[in-house]
Amino acid sequence: MTESFDPEASQSEEVLGISELANILSLLNSKTRIKILLVLSEGSKTVGQVVKSVDESQSLVSQQLKIFRDEGLVMMEKVLENKRLHRNMLTKKGAMVAEFIRAQAEQLSKQ
Numbered sequence: 001m002t003e004s005f006d007p008e009a010s011q012s013e014e015v016l017g018i019s020e021l022a023n024i025l026s027l028l029n030s031k032t033r034i035k036i037l038l039v040l041s042e043g044s045k046t047v048g049q050v051v052k053s054v055d056e057s058q059s060l061v062s063q064q065l066k067i068f069r070d071e072g073l074v075m076m077e078k079v080l081e082n083k084r085l086h087r088n089m090l091t092k093k094g095a096m097v098a099e100f101i102r103a104q105a106e107q108l109s110k111q
Contacts, residue, residue, distance in 0.1 A: 024097055027071060032056055033064050034101055037090070040074060041098035044089035073097060 028034055035054040039045060045053070051061045065088055068074035073094035079085040090098060 024071070024073075027067065027073075028097075028101070030064075032060065033068075036061065036064055036068070037073070037094065037098045037101060040088060040090045041095065041102070044077070044087040046079075046085065046087055050088065068094065 028037075032054060036050055039050055039053040047058060047062055047065065050065070051058050054061065065074055065076075069076065072091055074088050075091050076086045076088050079087055
């Protein structure tokens with residue numbers, strides 16, 4: 001028996017957020033991105049702190065943080081008005097993704 005296209009099923013997938021989930025999972029195709037999310041799950045950090053933690057260049061980390069900000073996983077707060085010091089932190093959605101990653105990593109380490 002072959003499956004046919006069902007537009008109602010397709011709409012229900014959107015309600016469940018399948019497209020957004022697929023988009024988020026595609027963002028996690030990089031060890032660096034995963035490490036950045038896990039570092040930020042420990043608390044807000046400056047770009048320099050993230051760079052030290054993940055041992056990557058500032059340019060690469062900044063690019064990845066921008067991608068996460070654009071996707072609503074990370075937000076930035078200004079720490080000092082007169083200086084360009086910002087801290088990056090996970091949004092609620094970003095925290096949920098980081099929690100999922102950590103749980104999956106723990107499960108995989110038990111196998």
